[in-house]
Amino acid sequence: MDTLSMSNCKLSIQGINKQYKNNKAIALDNVSVDVMEGEFLSILGPSGCGKTTLLRIIAGLLQPDSGKLLLDGKDITDAPPAKRSLGIVFQNYALFENMTVLENVTYAAYLKAKREKSATKEEITARAMELLRELGIADYAKKYPAALSGGQMQRVAIARTLILNPDIMLFDEPASALDVATRLQLRTVIKDIQAKFGTTMIYITHDQEEAFAMSDRIMVMETAKISQIGTPSEIVSAPANDYVKSFVVDNLQTKIDSLNRALGKSV
Amino acid sequence: MTAVVKKRPQSAWAVKSLVAAVLFCVVVLPILAMFVQITPGDIRDVVNGPNFGSALWNSLRYTTIATLIVVVLAYLLALCTARVDIKGKKILNIILILPMLIPSISHGMGLLILFGQNGILKNLIGWTFDIYGGTGIVLGSVMYALPVAYIMLADVLRYEDMSVYEAAEVLGLGKTRTFLRISLPYLKKPLIAAAFSTFAMIVTDYGVPLMVSGTDNYTVSTLMYQAAIDQQKFGRGAVYGVILLVPAIVAFVVDLLGKDRGEGSFVKKTREGSAKPLSKVLAYAFCTLMSLFALLPIAVFAFLSLVKRYPIDLSLTADNFAYIFKGQGATYLVNSLLIALITASVGVTLGFITAYLSARMRSPLSRGLHLLAISSMAIPGMVLGISYVMTFAATPLYGTLVILVMVNTAHFISSPYLMMYNSFGKMNQNLEAVGQTLGIGRVRMLLRVFLPQSVGTLAEMFSYLFVNSMMTISAVSFLANTQNKPISLMISQFNEHNNEYVAVVSILILIVNIAVKIAVEQVKSIAARRK
Numbered sequence: 001m002d003t004l005s006m007s008n009c010k011l012s013i014q015g016i017n018k019q020y021k022n023n024k025a026i027a028l029d030n031v032s033v034d035v036m037e038g039e040f041l042s043i044l045g046p047s048g049c050g051k052t053t054l055l056r057i058i059a060g061l062l063q064p065d066s067g068k069l070l071l072d073g074k075d076i077t078d079a080p081p082a083k084r085s086l087g088i089v090f091q092n093y094a095l096f097e098n099m100t101v102l103e104n105v106t107y108a109a110y111l112k113a114k115r116e117k118s119a120t121k122e123e124i125t126a127r128a129m130e131l132l133r134e135l136g137i138a139d140y141a142k143k144y145p146a147a148l149s150g151g152q153m154q155r156v157a158i159a160r161t162l163i164l165n166p167d168i169m170l171f172d173e174p175a176s177a178l179d180v181a182t183r184l185q186l187r188t189v190i191k192d193i194q195a196k197f198g199t200t201m202i203y204i205t206h207d208q209e210e211a212f213a214m215s216d217r218i219m220v221m222e223t224a225k226i227s228q229i230g231t232p233s234e235i236v237s238a239p240a241n242d243y244v245k246s247f248v249v250d251n252l253q254t255k256i257d258s259l260n261r262a263l264g265k266s267v
Numbered sequence: 268m269t270a271v272v273k274k275r276p277q278s279a280w281a282v283k284s285l286v287a288a289v290l291f292c293v294v295v296l297p298i299l300a301m302f303v304q305i306t307p308g309d310i311r312d313v314v315n316g317p318n319f320g321s322a323l324w325n326s327l328r329y330t331t332i333a334t335l336i337v338v339v340l341a342y343l344l345a346l347c348t349a350r351v352d353i354k355g356k357k358i359l360n361i362i363l364i365l366p367m368l369i370p371s372i373s374h375g376m377g378l379l380i381l382f383g384q385n386g387i388l389k390n391l392i393g394w395t396f397d398i399y400g401g402t403g404i405v406l407g408s409v410m411y412a413l414p415v416a417y418i419m420l421a422d423v424l425r426y427e428d429m430s431v432y433e434a435a436e437v438l439g440l441g442k443t444r445t446f447l448r449i450s451l452p453y454l455k456k457p458l459i460a461a462a463f464s465t466f467a468m469i470v471t472d473y474g475v476p477l478m479v480s481g482t483d484n485y486t487v488s489t490l491m492y493q494a495a496i497d498q499q500k501f502g503r504g505a506v507y508g509v510i511l512l513v514p515a516i517v518a519f520v521v522d523l524l525g526k527d528r529g530e531g532s533f534v535k536k537t538r539e540g541s542a543k544p545l546s547k548v549l550a551y552a553f554c555t556l557m558s559l560f561a562l563l564p565i566a567v568f569a570f571l572s573l574v575k576r577y578p579i580d581l582s583l584t585a586d587n588f589a590y591i592f593k594g595q596g597a598t599y600l601v602n603s604l605l606i607a608l609i610t611a612s613v614g615v616t617l618g619f620i621t622a623y624l625s626a627r628m629r630s631p632l633s634r635g636l637h638l639l640a641i642s643s644m645a646i647p648g649m650v651l652g653i654s655y656v657m658t659f660a661a662t663p664l665y666g667t668l669v670i671l672v673m674v675n676t677a678h679f680i681s682s683p684y685l686m687m688y689n690s691f692g693k694m695n696q697n698l699e700a701v702g703q704t705l706g707i708g709r710v711r712m713l714l715r716v717f718l719p720q721s722v723g724t725l726a727e728m729f730s731y732l733f734v735n736s737m738m739t740i741s742a743v744s745f746l747a748n749t750q751n752k753p754i755s756l757m758i759s760q761f762n763e764h765n766n767e768y769v770a771v772v773s774i775l776i777l778i779v780n781i782a783v784k785i786a787v788e789q790v791k792s793i794a795a796r797r798k
Binding site: 056059060061080081082084086087088090092093094095096097098099107108111112160161164 | 695696697698700701703704705706707711715716719720
């Protein structure tokens with residue numbers, strides 16, 4: 001391993017295996033990938049391919065049977081989730097419904113500041129309001145999540161993780177429950193955050209188009225295994241096998257074809 | 268995809284084991300102790316008893332008839348409120364559940380007051396028929412069990428997916444076929460479950476038959492009451508208890524098997540049917556009739572409690588209340604309030620913690636915990652009561668309020684536990700994961716996120732435990748003495764010539780329970796507004 005790539009590697013996932021005890025199904029089979037600093041990596045695959053299991057292992061919510069996770073070269077395989085400096089955003093938001101938007105964002109930061117005596121409540125509130133403004137939901141600070149739309153709730157969930165300045169942000173199909181227009185807005189929000197904070201992002205999706213629109217690199221998965229890792233252009237120009245070709249490339253081609261047909265172009 | 272997290276698995280295991288041990292000690296252990304203490308002699312005495320055969324037969328036939336009537340009436344009522352667009356549903360729902368707020372023994376007494384030898388209806392319109400025996404038992408049991416069955420079926424009908432009916436209409440299925448092929452299969456399991464639990468509820472009740480069975484119409488429950496309370500022969504009582512345990516366990520298993528509809532089955536469309544005018548008129552007529560049926564005994568109690576001496580002197584007076592309070596009534600009312608308050612507090616806490624452990628920290632141990640928590644549903648109050656006597660009679664607990672709180676908590680814990688369990692199941696499954704990644708500890712998540720979101724459910728649980736502790740006469744009747752007696756047990760100490768006092772006690776219990784219900788509704792609406 002040369003020193004250059006080591007210095008650029010944010011998270012090294014090495015030989016992760018995971019088998020579920022209740023149904024004996026193999027969820028992950030020797031999965032390895034290096035995620036680069038500031039990179040946007042999508043994990044693309046159909047339901048049941050193991051992508052969510054991998055995300056949960058990265059977050060520390062699940063333990064792998066074997067394999068290692070290195071964050072900035074440090075072994076975090078056994079570290080508890082809160083010590084990994086990463087934030088996670090779920091498809092179904094998982095907001096604290098009994099707290100206002102502002103409280104949702106400040107609560108964890110406030111606890112952390114109290115533990116470490118690092119910031120005052122006022123400073124945290126100010127920082128939270130700033131984040132809410134950047135995400136375009138400052139007007140809802142005093143509202144409860146039930147009063148928000150799906151897109152707004154997802155922004156709150158993002159702000160809630162951002163306030164802790166995570167090194168890596170994990171997204172578990174964050175846009176799947178949203179309508180198409182909101183989904184496109186959310187993409188911009190997430191890309192803007194990445195541009196501004198340089199946060200490394202790992203983004204799970206089953207939507208080929210979404211992965212291609214957002215990612216620096218895409219990791220295509222088929223039942224428990226990585227089929228291919230590459231930039232969008234690498235995957236389109238040289239799909240590693242028939243599965244990648246049909247699941248990713250052909251699917252995208254179909255969308256393009258139907259668009260062209262609608263535009264009256266010959267296919 | 269489970270949101271299970273294994274931080275500090277040892278401490279979770281320890282807490283779960285502790286809660287499981289508590290549940291085991293208050294629910295299962297006494298029953299086991301009861302079984303162990305039954306001697307072959309007890310069994311012989313019971314089986315060879317002079318009234319055993321007829322009591323079995325009476326229990327079986329009266330309960331079967333009452334159950335059929337209850338299920339049919341409850342289904343029709345549920346249809347009216349869930350499918351027909353009638354006005355005044357809120358009031359109707361309140362009236363229909365009022366009978367649930369007074370002891371079963373009050374219903375028995377109410378029948379006597381209405382139809383007995385010197386009954387109000389006889390004096391009023393000269394209407395007389397023999398209320399003693401089977402007629403009275405069936406009628407009283409229907410009054411007392413109908414609200415419970417109604418609530419069960421109304422809930423089922425309310426959440427039936429109506430888009431299936433639209434599909435049937437589009438496909439041109441006829442009305443009969445739609446009913447036979449869609450409604451009935453959907454309702455089959457809930458109807459059977461309702462029938463079995465109604466049967467178990469009626470057959471294990473002694474309050475109604477004790478009042479109206481007359482001289483030679485024994486049921487298993489009244490024989491048990493006689494053996495254990497009148498003759499203090501607990502071994503024999505336990506044998507009757509084992510007999511009563513059978514239908515209760517069957518109902519429990521049927522209910523468990525019927526639950527495979529799945530919590531997550533989601534309803535695309537609920538709807539109130541666009542009933543024809545004729546069926547609307549019928550629905551109004553039926554609901555009015557049933558409301559009268561539910562209100563009649565309560566109206567009679569209210570009236571009797573305030574008149575000097577029925578039917579001789581009908582002038583209004585507070586003397587009846589004064590009499591009750593001058594005697595032991597005040598003490599017993601305070602006992603009841605204390606028992607209900609403490610039972611509700613303990614039960615809510617235990618139910619909340621148990622539900623959290625079994626619903627939000629899944630592991631093989633959670634399954635066991637869940638089964639333990641719902642197992643008390645399979646144990647009739649009378650059986651639990653006699654098992655407590657046989658287990659705790661020699662301990663200092665016996666004869667104290669503590670043992671009454673214990674037995675009530677054990678008796679009523681299942682339903683509130685299930686309310687909380689279902690509520691936890693509906694909360695976002697990723698909350699623990701969020702807490703962990705944000706560095707919010709489990710206890711803090713529990714207190715700051717889960718608890719505040721549970722206020723409405725907790726209020727509902729509190730109300731259930733309080734109301735039932737206030738009106739129960741089953742388990743507590745075996746454990747109460749003159750010191751710790753709850754007020755509901757005063758009813759059986761009056762005879763037919765003290766109807767006014769029965770009325771006063773019933774009305775007192777009703778007033779307290781209505782007050783608690785109103786308070787709980789307030790809490791729930793405040794909790795709902797905050798969201």
